[in-house]
Amino acid sequence: MKNIIAIASFATILLVSCTSKAPVAKSAPIASTSTPEQIAQGKTIFENSCGRCHKLPDPTSHSSVQWVGIMNSMAPKAKLTDEQHQWVYDYVVSVK
Numbered sequence: 001m002k003n004i005i006a007i008a009s010f011a012t013i014l015l016v017s018c019t020s021k022a023p024v025a026k027s028a029p030i031a032s033t034s035t036p037e038q039i040a041q042g043k044t045i046f047e048n049s050c051g052r053c054h055k056l057p058d059p060t061s062h063s064s065v066q067w068v069g070i071m072n073s074m075a076p077k078a079k080l081t082d083e084q085h086q087w088v089y090d091y092v093v094s095v096k
């Protein structure tokens, strides 16, 4: 009996550890030149820089075209470099 329990829990651990290895970034944005790492950076920058003056905006509340204009006016406010501007943009449009 003890063996069965041991085998069962071992199997569960195996299952869990396998499924949790799935990559985090599931949907690679199509029109983006940024790597998943850069998009992850964009997310961090977004969360740290874009909620200072107002509530953190919801990435899905604007279209990718609207985000171009928003980022053009907000990136200088948040004092982003051109690269950071690109990463934050690629992050917000990657959120579906």
Ligand code: HEC
Binding pocket: 046, 049, 050, 051, 052, 053, 054, 057, 070, 071, 073, 074, 075, 077, 078, 079, 080, 088
């Ligand atoms: C220095 C302050 C400041 C920072 C930092 C800032 N914003 Fe803003 N944001 C504003 C102000 C002020 C407004 C409202 C007036 C305006 O549209 O210029 C605004 C408005 C917005 C809006 C609404 C625009 C619309 O058309 O509905 C969005 C979305 C937005 N910001 C996103 C961002 C993002 C993304 C970042 C980070 C890159 C950011 N903001 C950083 C000050 C800031």
